[in-house]
Amino acid sequence: xxxxxxxxxxxxxxxxxxxxxxxxxxxxxxxxxxxxxxxxxxxxxxxxxxxxxxxxxxxxxxxxxxxxxxxxxxxxxxxxxxxxxxxxxxxxxxxxxxxxxxxxxxxxxxxxxxxxxxxxxxxxxxxxxxxxxxxxxxxxxxxxxxxxxxxxxxxxxxxxxxxxxxxxxxxxxxxxxxxxxxxxxxxxxxxxxxxxxxxxxxxxxxxxxxxxxxxxxxxxxxxxxxxxxxxxxxxxxxxxxxxxxxxxxxxxxxxxxxxxxxxxxxxxxxxxxxxxxxxxxxxxxxxxxxxxxxxxxxxxxxxxxxxxxxxxxxxxxxxxxxx
Numbered sequence: 001x002x003x004x005x006x007x008x009x010x011x012x013x014x015x016x017x018x019x020x021x022x023x024x025x026x027x028x029x030x031x032x033x034x035x036x037x038x039x040x041x042x043x044x045x046x047x048x049x050x051x052x053x054x055x056x057x058x059x060x061x062x063x064x065x066x067x068x069x070x071x072x073x074x075x076x077x078x079x080x081x082x083x084x085x086x087x088x089x090x091x092x093x094x095x096x097x098x099x100x101x102x103x104x105x106x107x108x109x110x111x112x113x114x115x116x117x118x119x120x121x122x123x124x125x126x127x128x129x130x131x132x133x134x135x136x137x138x139x140x141x142x143x144x145x146x147x148x149x150x151x152x153x154x155x156x157x158x159x160x161x162x163x164x165x166x167x168x169x170x171x172x173x174x175x176x177x178x179x180x181x182x183x184x185x186x187x188x189x190x191x192x193x194x195x196x197x198x199x200x201x202x203x204x205x206x207x208x209x210x211x212x213x214x215x216x217x218x219x220x221x222x223x224x225x226x227x228x229x230x231x232x233x234x235x236x237x238x239x240x241x242x243x244x245x246x247x248x249x250x251x252x253x254x255x256x257x258x259x260x261x262x263x264x265x266x267x268x269x270x271x272x273x274x275x276x277x278x279x280x281x282x283x284x285x286x287x288x289x290x291x292x293x294x295x296x297x298x299x300x301x302x303x304x305x306x307x308x309x310x311x312x313x314x315x316x317x318x319x320x321x322x323x
Contacts, residue, residue, distance in 0.1 A: 004143060005114060005155060008051070012153035013115035016055045019045075020079050025056055029064050030183035031245025035238035039190035046194025047201075050295040051153030053191045055112045058082045061184045062120050068180045069170040071133070074118065081116040081136075083159070084175065085109040086129075092161060094123040094132060094168075101125075101132060101168060103161040106142070113141040113157040120169060121161075128172030138164045150298030179245065182252030186237050188302060189263040193230050195296040196267035200227055202282055202289050203274045212277065219277035223270050230266035233259055254319070257312040264303040267296060 005013065019025050027041050028034035038060070046053035062080035066073070074080060085108055092105040103123055110119070113136075121132050136159075145158040175181065200223045206212055207220050237259045240251065271293055275283070282289040 006152060008153035009115075009155040012049060012051045012055065013112070013155060015049070015052050016059075016112065016115055017079060019052070019056055020059065021077055025060050025063075027060050029067060030180060030187065031241050033242050035183075035241050036235055039187060039234055039238055042187060042190040043194035043197065046191040047198040049153065050191070050195045050292065050299055051151055051155075053194060054151065054154045054156075054299065055079075055081070055115065057187060057191050058111055059116075061187065062118075064180055064184065065120055065131075065175070065178075066133075066169065068178055069131075069174060071169055078117045079112065079115060081110065081112045081119040083107050083110040083119050084122040084131075086122060092121065092123040094125040094130060094166065096126070097163070101166045103132065103134060103139075103164045103166050106158055106160050108145070108158045109156055110141070110159040111154045111156040113155055113159050115155050120175075121166065122175060123166075125168075125172065129175075130172050131169045131175040132166035133169050134161075134164055134166040148298060150294040150296075153295075179247035179252055182247070182256040183241050183245075185256035186234070186241070186259050189260045190234055192263050192267050192296065192300055192303075193227075193234060195292060195299065196230070196263075196270040197227060199274055199289065199292050199296065200224075200270045202286070203277050206278060216277035219273040223273050226266045226269045226273075230263050233262050254312065254315045257308060257315060260303050261309060261312060264300055264305075267300055271296065 024041075027038045030038060042053060042057055042060075045056045058081045059079060062082050063074065065082065087108060090105060092103060092107045094101050094103055103121065107121060116136050118133065118135050121134055122129060123132055140160040140162070142158040142160055146152070146156045169175075170178070203216070203220050203223060207217065212220075237255055240255060244251070275293075283293060284290070
């Protein structure tokens, strides 16, 4: 079905397949002692292309989930997504059938809908919300469900499941209650950071090539502070995860909320500062820069702004937090 993709999605799908086949996405698991290395790989992929990073992070997250929940390694060359969005609506349901399980309904926001060979999918089962592994060939991507310019290369579509065979991964609620859920949430922030770093480089390159004036230099200084602060927070979080991979200290939720919120602010600051420093020029005449800004604007909305900040506030209330 790749012939129906837009050119951007076709290019990203090819790059994603190459990354999987080459072993580029055989990354250390979160909490393995090499979490900084894992997230650095996400940053580099995001600096290269945010849509590619979206597919790569989902694939790497799927492999980590399978490992954490005691599943066998997936077939070589298989490309995985994690399709776990559950916005309001009827959603996806799972029903026992013929000694196994079948998936019925629609799943929105499925990145790599026509590029992934397999997916981990959340669905409502009779005994609660469950995670299922399924081959994507029997599911049907719904054309036209991602008309947006931002993240157009991620091939993110709604997918219809009509009695698609699936096997359960873990028990009811296992996807959300495992320690790796919060670790993976910080990994997404590493992708946001890489996208912001790429946008910041546009301003840095301009300053190295010509006199951009004192006001733009001030914006460059602010970009430097933001990016250094964000990288320090990600490195600190990686070290904390490696020191407590099973989250015995019960810090994973708070860590993920505050790091994601911080990196969202860092990325927003970088985009605003670069735009104010350089004006409309790069957005209008530099296709790669314009695409990065559009992509990152969409990607950052995986952070739910004040709703996530409220969750953070509630989480730290009563924990004896000091500053």
